[in-house]
Amino acid sequence: MTDLIGFIGVGTMGEPMCRNLARKSGLTVLASDRDEAPLKRLAADGVKAASVEEIGDTCRTIFLSLPGGKEVEQVCLGAGGLVSRAKLGWTVVDLSTAPPLLARRLYEEFQGKAAAFADAPVARTRQAAIDGTLSIMVGATQPTFERIEPLLRHMASEVTHCGDVGAGQTVKILNNMILFQTVVALAEGLSIARANGVDGKILFETLTKGSADSFALRNHGMKALLPGVFPERAFSTKYALKDLSYAIDMAEQAKIPALGADVAREVMERAVELGHGEEYWPVLLRAIEDATGKA
The missing domain is CATH 3.40.50.720 (NAD(P)-binding Rossmann-like Domain)
Structure with missing residues (x-):
């Protein structure tokens, strides 16, 4: 070297x-x-x-x-x-x-x-x-x-x-696509639980003991979604949308439907419209809350 x-x-x-x-x-x-x-x-x-x-x-x-x-x-x-x-x-x-x-x-x-x-x-x-x-x-x-x-x-x-060459990008982009979809599911679950009178902390702590446990739950769920902490100068919603667009492009090129990725993109785009584009991307929770009037 x-x-x-x-x-x-x-x-x-x-x-x-x-x-x-x-x-x-x-x-x-x-x-x-x-x-x-x-x-x-x-x-x-x-x-x-x-x-x-x-x-x-x-x-x-x-x-x-x-x-x-x-x-x-x-x-x-x-x-x-x-x-x-x-x-x-x-x-x-x-x-x-x-x-x-x-x-x-x-x-x-x-x-x-x-x-x-x-x-x-x-x-x-x-x-x-x-x-x-x-x-x-x-x-x-x-x-x-x-x-x-x-x-x-x-x-x-x-x-x-x-x-x-190209395989590293493919794996990374799919890693992010799967993570984004998982966090959308966590954000939906958190919102539904709260709407039904269940404490979000109880929900997430219980999920860690069952088959819904995941890295996304323990990190993005417990550390961002639950406390509602979405700082700037982290991985922003706009950057997340960029990565997700790469995944959707790959799917379209291969003629493979990526319906979950499309949903995640819709939620993120709504979060950007609400002014959260520069915040840490789990802020997509705000788009779900906005749709239910619970923001």
Whole structure:
């Protein structure tokens, strides 16, 4: 590995991931972001602020942590983007959540420059990013996976090679789709219970003892839905809708009905209409409450 690692995008998830990479790898990390605040905070960990161009000129391994496919495409394929700068031996690792079709396109583009590309989207919460206990799902050739896995383990407790390029995005997007639908069910259950005079805490604690128990219940249900805590600068409803749209696009391309995903999208879109687009996405509860007049 070269001693210089590039990290483009140090926002809500990218900042703690970049920090763990710098602290644990012993390598010099150059980071780029439009917001100077996280770059200033990361400086305390030895991370050096740089432009995308500087990272492209000096780093052979580059991580991306961007809001979505549009931003990944711009950084990689836009004017002066990474593909135009790619060199023999480069490895670009996309930690963002973006469409699998884009991942496969970028693989072909970088391969044409004798460079490697892997999609490695992350799952779990911002706290997991801070703790270095994320789950990362990787789509890559076997040699590329073996090369990047040690670096990914500085940021994650679970690193899974899901298959060829695009497979990581596919698994991550479906993970989110299933999670979103589960939380819609929890929000509906909570609203129905309260309407029938049952305490939500009793409902959720009882569910943890039965067949309806789940990670979503214990985290999104107990920690967000039940207390009604939906902070900003977490994983917003707008970001959740973006990921859900990728899942629905995949289903449409495969001509597979995704009726549950369609319902989840409808509920989230209503939450955005009610002004909750920037809040933590389990705020979709407010859309259900609004429909019943219980908000």
